[in-house]
Amino acid sequence: MRIDFAEDFSIDGLFILKESTKVCAAGEQSLIIRTHNAVSDPAVLQSIQSVEKTKDSIQLYFADDRNEYSYTVEFIKSTNGVLVKIKVDAPRPIWLVEWKLNGFDFDEVLVPALGGQSISKDMPQGSSLSYKYPFWWNSQFVIGKTTNGGLIFRSEDKSNELKLLRVSKTKKNFEITFGQEAAAPLNSNHLEYEFFIEAFEGDWKRGVNIHKKWMKENFNLVDYKKHPHYPEWMENINFILEPWGARKGTKAHHTFDQIVDRLHDWKKLHDPNQTLLYLPGYAQNGVDSNAPNYDPSEQCGGPEKFKVLVDTAHRLGYKVMIHTNILAMTFVHPLYEEYKKFTTTDPWGRELTWGLDIDGDWLPEPFFAYMNPGYNEWGDLMTKVLGDLINKYKLDAVFVDQTLLAFNNNRGPNFIQGMHDHIKRLQEEFPRVLFAGEGINERVLPRLPVVQIHGIDSIAEVHGMDDRVQWRNVHPISSYLFGDYTKFMAHLLTKHTSDPMFKLQEESYAKLNVIPSLSLYSYEQEMDTPETRKMIERAKRLNKE
Structure with missing residues (x-):
């Protein structure tokens, strides 16, 4: 040059x-x-x-x-x-x-x-x-x-x-x-x-x-198949079945009994031994509700029905993964006042939170605080919470949302190093459980042998499907860069096959060699569609490539 x-x-x-x-x-x-x-x-x-x-x-x-x-x-x-x-x-x-x-x-x-x-x-x-x-x-x-x-x-x-x-x-x-x-x-x-x-x-x-x-x-990377916390059963998985559970303010997407019905129906379409059952919204009143309390939702049937669901899934050959958040604590959680001092801050010392714009004024109303994962006290709590669930229900995997976050915090342990060490602690406490994360970057890559990838967000607005532009397209640069060290699966917010954006989304995932996912947002949505069968055919090719 x-x-x-x-x-x-x-x-x-x-x-x-x-x-x-x-x-x-x-x-x-x-x-x-x-x-x-x-x-x-x-x-x-x-x-x-x-x-x-x-x-x-x-x-x-x-x-x-x-x-x-x-x-x-x-x-x-x-x-x-x-x-x-x-x-x-x-x-x-x-x-x-x-x-x-x-x-x-x-x-x-x-x-x-x-x-x-x-x-x-x-x-x-x-x-x-x-x-x-x-x-x-x-x-x-x-x-x-x-x-x-x-x-x-x-x-x-x-x-x-x-x-x-x-x-x-x-x-x-x-x-x-x-x-x-x-x-x-x-x-x-x-x-x-x-x-x-x-x-x-x-x-x-x-x-x-x-x-x-x-x-x-x-960053001391190893092939994901050699990662000490990559379970052998994951090598067989080529499809994610994602029936949503509870939701806030209205009836559940699915009850636990209805998800059991889905499992029997799915068995007619694809091998359960090659399917990971992923359960967003299984806890409380939906995703992140009262986090980090992840007890099974009463709206969906409560702990007893949830145990029946997990036991049935295992009997049929499925592996089961629950949805949690790596650092969320809602303001209504009974321990919030005690743990507030562990909240992550920005460079100016402002406490960082996740919010939702409920009233349309472009100002997000506060939903939960971001705890700094570098604090041992937060690690103690999450180890106890997740450990109780893992041991009680014999869970195979735990999805920890928002592992890609990276903040320049002005107090407490370094956030980015803390994220790495927090995941490592969970893996070492529960060595036979798969911990999968959201997104990937080279800082947490050593810890996460399986991740969700934001494939569709590369051609649309982040976490959205609007404002598609022809000059910005999905490209396999990230899957080539990281693909030796982690296995990619579809993102939590994957569209159902009936959605107008599904075709574009699936094309993106196929280009990136991502494990396909069928997301079901209501019990009335169909599973057996031509698009689903095409995803199944793509899934079968994944294990051969």
Whole structure:
């Protein structure tokens, strides 16, 4: 790779050798500094004050007119490209720094976010997409693809610090923003970070392999089949049967007796030994109701009927997985006041919660608090709660929702490390139980041999089905990156086969090699449909591939 600078030190040309493919012309770089109390009124630095050059590096110094905000960016020759080092100073504590460069003539940009995304050059001018690492942006790199190769922008950061990626379209070309968030608490006026810009030739997988090799070595990854907490029975599973249970304020989707009926009917369509019975809404008044109390719902039939359901499922050959949340505690839970001090905070010290907009005013009403999984006290409680259920009902698996969350908390244990360690503790306490998570990122990847993937969200709004755009498509970059280390199954909110969005959703899951799921949101919804039978045929091929 070669970078040519113009007289004003804009990027005159960035080339991928050996065919000298020019992927950036007239590239303008700038830096945005967002301080802790002026996040929406940032300083934007574009004026170069001085330049230092050596044989293998060039360092540019930028500052504002009053010399309050400044940064240096150093481009250093590396083995496969360029190492970019950034140092920033501000008059107040820094929250977020964003380095951006425009002028990239890529055919598409590939992002390991959600289920994996491809952003084509048809992205409209003025459009911009933002991704936070490691929450939705699941691995710290992005690829710009050309006909014969491409560029990979990537970081080799083993810390738990958050990062930001923006992909924008300016004029006819792409703009890439690579940002870094300061670790909370926000009390430093100085921030440093670095990343690589490297070239590769050929298929996009060759670009992914550059980071995949580093990721495997630095996060101690193993093939999911060799994971100590991946049960042998999971290797037979190729279908998820997902009948929903209780729901708030109205009658249940299914009673436990009705789910038993479903099990007998499903046996006529597909082998129960290859089916994982997944039970969202089996507890209390529905998903997350009174969490972390996960006692079986009285609305659905209560503990006795639930035991009959699980025992029947086991007798027929099914494995059973309940739905729980890794860190939810509702405000009405009897232990909330005692555990409130363990609530996760943001960088400004605000307590973080999950809410639902019940009255349509765009302001979510509070539903539950996010507990910091790094606190041992939270681990003690969850071990007791889940252990009682596992032992009483002989459960095979527990789904722990929201394991992909990643917060920059300003008090208590580090949230991201805490998530990793909390899951590890549960696995070690119950070594024969499968713990599956929601989504995946390289920080929790070592812990989760089975996950739900957000395949449909890569082509629509997050957790939604609206605003489909033709220039953003699902791409197997994430399944290729993570697929050796975890097994993918369909997301909790998968549509029923009668839904207008089902076809698009199933096409996405098939492309990503995801275990199919039949979600049943009422006892009246049909199971035996042509679409279901097509999913079953795809499921049978999964075990052969």
